[in-house]
Amino acid sequence: MDIETADLAEGVMGLPFRGLFAVNPHPLWVYDQATLRFLAVNDAAVMRYGYSRDEFLTMTVADIRPPDERARLRAALPVDYHEGAAGQWTHVKADGSLLVVEIFIQRISFGDRAAILGMPVDITARVAATAALHENERRLKAVADNIPGIVFQRLRTPSGVITHPYFSPAALEILDLTAEQAADSHNVLAAIHPDDRAESLRLVEQSATDLSPWAHEFRICRRNGDLRWLNGRAAVRRQPDGSVLWDGIMMDVTDRKRAELALLERGLALRQSREHLARAQKIAHVGSIEVDFRDDSWRWSDETYAMYGLDKDLVTPSVSAMLEIVHPDDRGMVSRGIASARRGDLLGPVEFRVVRSSGEVRVLYRQGELIRDERGTVIGAIATEKDVTELRATERQKDALQRQLWHLQRMEGLGTFAGGIAHDLNSTLVPVIAMAEFVQRGLPADSPARGHLDLIRQAGEHARDLLSQLLAFSRQGQSDMAPLDLADFLRHSMSLVRAAVPRGIQVVERIAEVPPIVGDRQQLHRVLLNLVANAAQAIGDQPGAITIELARGVPDDVDPDHAAERPGVRLSIIDTGCGMDEPTLRRVFEPFFTTKPVGEGTGLGLSVVHGIVVNHHGRIVLDSEVGRGTRIDVYLPLTQPAHVGLTPQELHA
């Protein structure tokens, strides 16, 4: 404060006030009542407003106001100044920022002039705070008014009476109550769904007791029968008077709740339909696979896992995981099918084998369909897989039986045919043989016709032999069944066998002693020679060996447990010849089937062998491999059942 001002203040206000003016921490000033020009300002004013004292003294109080305030000031003047509070004003500081002040004034004399002592009290912060408070209130109200729920206060008196001091406006709409009704908390409780009322009361009491936040999701029934879900939560505090007060909110969550329930129902339905599908697949042994080609993601159904023999928890579906268990011989076909589907070209159903880790082989039948997007681009495929292992086995069995039946019928047909023509052919051969001889004997010894007639007779005899074989095949030939020691029989036949086999071929005998069978020596002789001749032909000019083996035995497919009841012997002719392929093997017993060039074989040999063996109630088992040789096992039943090894019970059974 400079001397002049101090002097002025002293002069004007007197000594006691001069110091108070000068060093007051509140800005103080004196201005001319008429001109509004500042006459004195204290240090605090200079500091607060940023104007220097000299600047102040050139300005009027209007000059430190924004333009709109100046107009207000002029409007307020020249009313008589009331001492004391002079209202709230806005001042402009030297730096241009605004101050909100409340001004207190005192009329004084400053020298000869009527002057005003003014004290602006800075209320900028208070005004701002109040404004903020009002804004908050406004916002809260807007929220309370507009949220799809109820903002509320609930009060519980120590005696247990519950009231609602505050409900936001939406409460009336949501609860479907008038303001009067809502004031009575019985009406509020009555709006709650009967099933939820008890729980609602319990939760309020619990919150009141332990002061834990209140939370409850409950239903309310509106008067029109409409049901709504509310989710309520509230903070709780105990009042000094012992009452309990909740501030909270109850949101209308009906839509969410309905969506949730719908979702739950859909989920349940979906789960049920999945379970249904899984069960159906299990019963039908049908699995399903899906592939999305866009990201190569695969899905296998439970039954598919089961059919693959894979653990759902351990193996992630993929094309490689699948190919890994596909039988190596079928992998190419399966992967070609997938690649083709990926290109949009779905091949027909495929049948392939999978090898489970246990080694078990299953046959699966796969049928698929492509999945396309709206533009028609192939994006995936879905396929079903059926386990047809048992089906195929049954079919194979049926096929085999069918083939056997056909074979049998064919043989029988040929047998009947052979029997039918045999009588007439044999009669026809009478003149061919006997007349040729008769004429021959009437000719001179040197007649060339004798030789020609020989040819006719021999041809007739050959025809007779063939016919005889045909009859043997058709089981109409006479057979002379008698107990026969096969080992003895074979040993006696060996010289003939060796004579029938080229020198380059070794003949090996492995003849064990066996019990006697019932058989026709002549016919079995024919069987032996026929088989040995075939074996020798299979070996041809190459060095090789023919093994003739005799032992007790029954065919492999006879149940070992019952083998003892059907004892038999096995005569095997094993050669190291060229062997036979599958189609040949199937047909070797057919009459007139031959692998030899026309004129070299009749094709009757093996069919005659077959006929004889069947006539002996025996069986023939063939085993042959091209390039390795052929093994023919002739099984013949024994005369007497061997009782050795049977228990008395079995004997008497």
Place this chain on the structure above:
Amino acid sequence: VTGKRILVIDDDQAVRFTLEAILTSAGYEVMLADTGISGMRLYRTAPPDLVITDIIMPDQEGIETIIEIRRKDPGAKIIAISGGGRYANGHFLELAMGLGANAALAKPFDLDELLAVVQRWLPAAANGIEDDRPRAATG
């Protein structure tokens, strides 16, 4: 000429002619019949010393013929011949033997087999045919 008469019954003409040629040449008188019925008629008008009959024929089977001859003439000599069964299980020659044929011969037979059987049952007959082979024992 033996003076012995043989009745040949066979439905096959070639067989009849063959037997006729051979037996005539061997000195027998031969009568031919192509059915069992006509054979029986001949048998009644001129009883033969030996009957050679086929077994399977139309009209009257050889088996019936054999039975009938044997009933009329227990001393008759009958040789059955057959080419085998037209049907299954026909061991006709054995059957014929069982029903009274003295011998049985399977068709086709050769000259010696035939003559041996015939001469065994008509031993008086002379053999007019050159035969340089051992005899087959048949019947």
